[in-house]
Amino acid sequence: MAVERTFCIIKPDAVEKKKAGAVLALLEEKGFSILACKRMTLSKDVAEGFYAVHKARPFFGELVQFMTRGPVFVVALERENAVAEYRKVMGATDPAKADEGTIRKLYGGNVGENAVHGSDSLENAKIEISYFFPGNEVAPVAG
Numbered sequence: 001m002a003v004e005r006t007f008c009i010i011k012p013d014a015v016e017k018k019k020a021g022a023v024l025a026l027l028e029e030k031g032f033s034i035l036a037c038k039r040m041t042l043s044k045d046v047a048e049g050f051y052a053v054h055k056a057r058p059f060f061g062e063l064v065q066f067m068t069r070g071p072v073f074v075v076a077l078e079r080e081n082a083v084a085e086y087r088k089v090m091g092a093t094d095p096a097k098a099d100e101g102t103i104r105k106l107y108g109g110n111v112g113e114n115a116v117h118g119s120d121s122l123e124n125a126k127i128e129i130s131y132f133f134p135g136n137e138v139a140p141v142a143g
Ligand code: GDP
Pocket: 054, 059, 062, 063, 092, 093, 111, 112, 113, 114, 116, 117, 118, 120
């Protein structure tokens, strides 16, 4: 299986609960390397750009408001099969439906405030990592 990179946001709800460190520790326990990590508060423009694919969804305004209400951590992760493995560790969108031991089950509140974001494909992971870590902030993949 190939070594991949994926992208995580520790969302404002989890940061408010002081669970950012716990999320990072869990990811390391699950075999992910943290390639890059920074704390920032998303502007409305940055949040809208990041979630542009959801623009037509009824919850778009609520999502942008939530994601901009306080600091987040943006994180670039690496491990074998990272995209699928992180989706498993992250859990279902709705924390109430997420498996035991997943980040969303442990730290999520509801379908909107669900603790973390995770890329849904390798292609989107590349786009999302470069959205928040431009240039060579994350070393290019060797080879
Ligand atoms: P994900 O890939 O599991 O994060 O899920 P989606 O791509 O479907 O949705 C993106 C994000 O939009 C979710 O992680 C939630 O934060 C938010 N979201 C999804 N569904 C709802 C909803 O019904 N209401 C609200 N307020 N937010 C939602």
